[in-house]
Amino acid sequence: KISVFWFRRDLRLEDNTGLFYALQQEKDVLPIFIFDRNILDKLEERADARVDFIHSELLSIKSQLEKKGGSLLLKYGSPEKVFSELTNEYDIQSVYTNRDYEPYARERDQGVEKLLKKKGVLFLTFKDQVIFEPGEVLNNAGECYKVFTPFSRVWIEKFEQRKAQELGTPAWKNLMPSKPLPEITLEEMGFKKSHIPIPPKTAKKSLIGDYDKTRNFPAKKGTTRLGIHLRFGTISVRKLAQAASKLNETFLNQLIWREFYMTILAYYPRVVDHAFKPEYDRIPWNNDEKDFQAWCEGKTGFPIVDAGMRELNETGYMHNRVRMITASFLTKFLLVDWRWGEAYFAQKLLDYDLAANNGSWQWAAGTGTDAQPYFRIFNPDSQTEKFDPDQEYIKRWIPELETNKYPKPIVDYKFARQRALDTYKKALDK
Ligand code: FAD
Numbered sequence: 001k002i003s004v005f006w007f008r009r010d011l012r013l014e015d016n017t018g019l020f021y022a023l024q025q026e027k028d029v030l031p032i033f034i035f036d037r038n039i040l041d042k043l044e045e046r047a048d049a050r051v052d053f054i055h056s057e058l059l060s061i062k063s064q065l066e067k068k069g070g071s072l073l074l075k076y077g078s079p080e081k082v083f084s085e086l087t088n089e090y091d092i093q094s095v096y097t098n099r100d101y102e103p104y105a106r107e108r109d110q111g112v113e114k115l116l117k118k119k120g121v122l123f124l125t126f127k128d129q130v131i132f133e134p135g136e137v138l139n140n141a142g143e144c145y146k147v148f149t150p151f152s153r154v155w156i157e158k159f160e161q162r163k164a165q166e167l168g169t170p171a172w173k174n175l176m177p178s179k180p181l182p183e184i185t186l187e188e189m190g191f192k193k194s195h196i197p198i199p200p201k202t203a204k205k206s207l208i209g210d211y212d213k214t215r216n217f218p219a220k221k222g223t224t225r226l227g228i229h230l231r232f233g234t235i236s237v238r239k240l241a242q243a244a245s246k247l248n249e250t251f252l253n254q255l256i257w258r259e260f261y262m263t264i265l266a267y268y269p270r271v272v273d274h275a276f277k278p279e280y281d282r283i284p285w286n287n288d289e290k291d292f293q294a295w296c297e298g299k300t301g302f303p304i305v306d307a308g309m310r311e312l313n314e315t316g317y318m319h320n321r322v323r324m325i326t327a328s329f330l331t332k333f334l335l336v337d338w339r340w341g342e343a344y345f346a347q348k349l350l351d352y353d354l355a356a357n358n359g360s361w362q363w364a365a366g367t368g369t370d371a372q373p374y375f376r377i378f379n380p381d382s383q384t385e386k387f388d389p390d391q392e393y394i395k396r397w398i399p400e401l402e403t404n405k406y407p408k409p410i411v412d413y414k415f416a417r418q419r420a421l422d423t424y425k426k427a428l429d430k
Contacts, residue, residue: 227351
């Protein structure tokens with residue numbers, strides 16, 4: 001009999017909870033990864049940098065496992081079908097995996113668990129991608145917090161009481177001995193290599209130490225760019241949070257935002273396509289296709305917005321401050337539905353994460369958990385003066401800025417601001 005460890009968004013060998021316990025509790029552990037067609041078939045870009053990244057990380061994990069006498073089984077298909085085949089091929093007694101809280105992942109796992117149960121196979125799940133999972137940080141009445149500040153306070157209290165433990169070295173001797181198993185190429189799955197570089201897996205201590213001072217200036221490298229690694233678990237959030245708690249409170253706070261939005265999504269899955277505050281679903285979006293296109297292409301004539309969109313299109317990254325400005329611009333100035341912007345970011349961001357993206361878009365549109373009223377509308381010019389005073393960031397992305405090739409503003413600032421205020425007010429006063 002063998003056991004299986006199923007990798008998903010935890011692509012590392014060290015400090016991986018489910019993998020650690022599988023190797024500690026079982027003999028003959030076969031690690032597997034399934035390229036899930038339910039997810040991949042929805043991607044528009046064939047040279048998707050995230051698929052390329054996952055693929056190359058897996059090949060690296062595979063070769064590390066082969067040095068330890070095991071291997072990694074790579075599959076392509078729908079997880080239920082793959083497990084149904086695997087249980088015929090191998091005599092499996094248990095499947096270990098780390099929990100994932102997104103609505104699709106939960107539904108998928110329930111399906112797999114049901115199927116395995118019928119065949120007498122145990123399905124064991126572990127907390128790994130967060131310090132506190134949905135349901136662990138609650139108010140005195142046992143309810144989920146709907147605003148960030150009290151959530152973060154309780155999060156920090158709990159974190160200080162119960163510092164996450166290091167897992168130690170996994171019992172590699174319990175890997176299932178195996179010859180190298182076959183590889184799957186990107187091409188076999190209909191994808192190809194991407195030219196977009198992936199940021200490194202480590203951040204300098206000094207960068208995290210200065211985070212509160214540098215993080216708001218998009219021209220600087222003042223944030224860690226670890227988003228993609230947190231998304232796919234190529235780094236351990238426990239290690240990062242430990243470091244953060246010693247180095248910089250503001251940085252630790254960002255990791256708490258990540259868990260706050262995961263909690264909101266898990267408790268209120270309707271936010272996927274509805275406003276968190278239901279009355280905001282009444283806003284009659286203008287949804288002008290041409291406006292939206294100009295925004296996507298970075299041709300609105302508002303330099304800070306266009307610089308951000310061009311950065312996103314070229315690198316798969318956009319600085320947080322500029323994400324806030326571009327999202328506010330789309331939803332408030334152009335009155336385009338936040339779901340359109342959210343979907344565009346989802347296609348492009350290397351660090352795309354449903355919970356964080358949805359929560360942040362709803363924050364920008366004023367429809368989300370934030371207590372701030374909708375009439376906070378970012379002014380692109382004053383944001384630029386504060387955060388890119390020498391236009392260093394803008395000029396990096398818009399070389400034609402001072403020429404007549406650069407487009408004229410597609411909306412008038414005063415008109416757009418008033419239109420947003422009137423539209424929101426009318427919809428909410430109903
Ligand atoms: P750092 O500033 O170095 O922060 C470290 C890590 O903390 C990040 O990698 C991320 O995992 C987490 N984090 C930081 N800020 C936030 C936040 N506000 N909410 C949740 N987690 C946070 N973040 C995503 O991870 N995925 C998304 O799809 C995403 N979409 C966004 C869309 C909009 C409109 C806005 C305004 C923000 C979005 N964010 C998203 C949050 C934030 O902008 C990014 O996490 C951050 O810019 C990533 O860069 P970094 O890795 O250098 O982050």
